[in-house]
Amino acid sequence: MNEPAAVAAAPSDATGAATPACQNCGAPLLGPHCYRCGQPINGLVRHFSSILGDFADSVLNIDARVFRTLGPLFAKPGYLSREYFAGRRVRYVSPVRLFVFLSIVTFFVAQMVVSFGDDAIDFGDTPRAEAAAGSTAANDDDGDEEDEDGPTLRFNGREWDPKTNPVDVGWLPAFADRWVNEQIGHGKANVAELKRNPERFKEAMLGAVPSTLFVLLPIFALMLKLMYLFKRRLYMEHLIVALHSHAFLCLALLLVFALDALGEAVTAIAPATGLAERLVALWMPIYLLLMQKRVYGQGWLMTLLKYGILGFSYMLLLSLGMVATVVASIVWL
Numbered sequence: 001m002n003e004p005a006a007v008a009a010a011p012s013d014a015t016g017a018a019t020p021a022c023q024n025c026g027a028p029l030l031g032p033h034c035y036r037c038g039q040p041i042n043g044l045v046r047h048f049s050s051i052l053g054d055f056a057d058s059v060l061n062i063d064a065r066v067f068r069t070l071g072p073l074f075a076k077p078g079y080l081s082r083e084y085f086a087g088r089r090v091r092y093v094s095p096v097r098l099f100v101f102l103s104i105v106t107f108f109v110a111q112m113v114v115s116f117g118d119d120a121i122d123f124g125d126t127p128r129a130e131a132a133a134g135s136t137a138a139n140d141d142d143g144d145e146e147d148e149d150g151p152t153l154r155f156n157g158r159e160w161d162p163k164t165n166p167v168d169v170g171w172l173p174a175f176a177d178r179w180v181n182e183q184i185g186h187g188k189a190n191v192a193e194l195k196r197n198p199e200r201f202k203e204a205m206l207g208a209v210p211s212t213l214f215v216l217l218p219i220f221a222l223m224l225k226l227m228y229l230f231k232r233r234l235y236m237e238h239l240i241v242a243l244h245s246h247a248f249l250c251l252a253l254l255l256v257f258a259l260d261a262l263g264e265a266v267t268a269i270a271p272a273t274g275l276a277e278r279l280v281a282l283w284m285p286i287y288l289l290l291m292q293k294r295v296y297g298q299g300w301l302m303t304l305l306k307y308g309i310l311g312f313s314y315m316l317l318l319s320l321g322m323v324a325t326v327v328a329s330i331v332w333l
Contacts, residue, residue, distance in 0.1 A: 066101070069093045069098060072092075073244070074255075077291035077294060078291040078292075078294035079294075080092060081241050082294065085237065095244055102254065103210045103247075104210065105250075106251070106254040106257070109258070110206050153184065153188060160184065160188075162181045162182075162184075209322075213246060216314075217239070217246060218239065220246075221235060221238040221242040222238075223313060223314065224238035224241060228298075241291075245291060248284075248287060248288075249284065252280055252284050288307070289307050
């Protein structure tokens with residue numbers, strides 16, 4: 001039997017020249033990707049300069065869409081979400097990429113701008129073991145050692161110790177209890193280091209904030225779904241709204257950081273930059289309210305009611321997330 005010669009029998013264009021065929025399935029190529037199997041024309045086995053050129057084109061294309069997206073994102077509440085729902089998506093950066101890009105840039109800038117100064121972090125007074133209250137000289141020496149090793153922790157009325165008095169959670173298996181005590185030990189040792197070098201705590205905490213926001217994003221989208229259950233919108237639509245709102249918050253924070261740095265660099269305009277920072281901070285809750293009103297189209301009374309419930313609930317979740325982030329930053333420093 002004769003095998004089909006798909007590649008050899010490739011069709012010709014209007015000029016009579018043979019149309020190139022896909023190297024994977026043999027279908028005629030009508031663009032940069034095969035319409036049948038999806039394989040791109042250009043692979044990695046080619047001149048490196050060509051790969052660099054494609055990379056530059058991709059970056060420039062992303063940058064162009066970023067600049068076309070940032071204006072509406074900051075100044076037009078709900079505009080990008082409504083454009084996305086209307087099917088006009090290609091001209092703007094995708095919501096996921098926009099949020100990832102802005103969160104990374106924002107907290108990278110925060111690492112450089114935010115500073116805890118040279119003052120040590122105050123974690124509170126470290127209680128002394130009552131059994132050691134008898135000898136003053138010994139207490140002074142032991143207290144210094146405890147300060148160097150971290151604060152004194154108490155469990156079951158006695159000083160915590162991973163061997164003699166460890167934390168023991170009855171419903172946890174032994175290996176989990178060992179892991180908990182290891183983390184307590186890490187945190188105890190790291191507190192002393194953070195007192196000496198507060199900037200390390202700042203770096204660890206700000207580095208963990210983006211991941212906290214990633215965790216809260218789908219939860220916030222679920223909250224929107226519950227608030228607007230009778231709107232019969234898909235969960236992914238609420239997730240788009242959540243991505244755009246969080247991207248706006250990151251952009252607003254980035255602007256605040258930039259204004260703060262500018263005011264410190266040029267003291268003559270510090271009053272103007274300080275006023276601009278306050279205006280941006282005021283714009284943030286107003287923007288979110290207008291965005292919710294425009295995207296979901298309910299009356300002002302219901303919008304204000306749901307906005308208050310969502311705001312309170314989310315701030316509670318965000319506070320818990322930040323506490324967890326701070327604890328994790330101390331333990332895993």
